[in-house]
Amino acid sequence: MLSTGLPQGAVPKLERPGPLRERVYEALLELITTRALRPGQHLVESELAGHLGVSRQPVREALQRLNTDGWIDLRPAQGAFVHEPTEEEADQLLTVRTLLEAEAAGLAAAASGSAGIAELEALCATGERAVHDDDVDGAVAANAAFHDKVMELAGNTVLAELSAQVGRRVRWYYTPVARQRGKQSWIEHRELIDAIADRDAARAAAVMRTHTEHTRRTYHERAQT
Structure with a gap:
């Protein structure tokens, strides 16, 4: 109540x-x-x-x-x-998120210019400050904004619409593990920015896939601790 x-x-x-x-x-x-x-x-x-x-x-x-x-x-x-989400519900949604965002990262690497990369760097800096200040809400918001920006830079409207359908639920699942993911999450974001800046679509997709899989595994592991 x-x-x-x-x-x-x-x-x-x-x-x-x-x-x-x-x-x-x-x-x-x-x-x-x-x-x-x-x-x-x-x-x-x-x-x-x-x-x-x-x-x-x-x-x-x-x-x-x-x-x-x-x-x-x-x-x-x-x-x-x-609603109390089951582990299966979370796994299914976070798996779909990996598929969507890995594709978006590859497209962003192929299409992004210096302005988009600068925006990603600014969002990453915001998230790093939030982690440093132990501001979980700020880190969650910055994480969502960062991933939204990658999706925007991908330039695929249909992909963005599909991502938007799961975006709020991703935030719901990410919140309880945000502190645990902490600094490592933003190190992975920096690796993604580097791949996008190098216009290496295959590497950007691989980095995003690994990054989102880390979050999925951390979500399941939190229930075992």
Whole structure:
């Protein structure tokens, strides 16, 4: 339940304009993907409405959609609970992520110019600072931005759309292992930048494949420690 409160600054502001149910959905999804609302946590309509400053109706509508999209589970006579992903679900999604992002890295190496490489270097520096400061949320956000930029530099719209479908779930799975991946993740990002700068598509794809596989294995290993 939310009676214990959410972390300071965790509740996102609802952007206007736009349908209220859509804005509530996006706000709740952000809280789930950042794990401010934890897997298995009981969600109470009235408490969520109070935190977001809205009535219960758009919260109810948002919860229905989140249930349809697999982010929460609606249990008869019990209520709504944040979905608890299984190891198999995580493995399948992170495997697909490897396929998509390895292809994107190869395309980015073939197409990127100096401006794109500079943007990757700036994002990498941001992530390295976050790790140094033990800012997990900052590191997670920088990691997502870095991978989004690689996908953008690939220049393939269909690939980007497919990646966007799994991007938020990747962030959801990455958050609990972000500190464990830590500095090594950004060393791998630097290796990827070097391959892209050298316009070596095969090496860029291989580096990205290894990088994303490290994250997949770390996610599974965290449950064994």
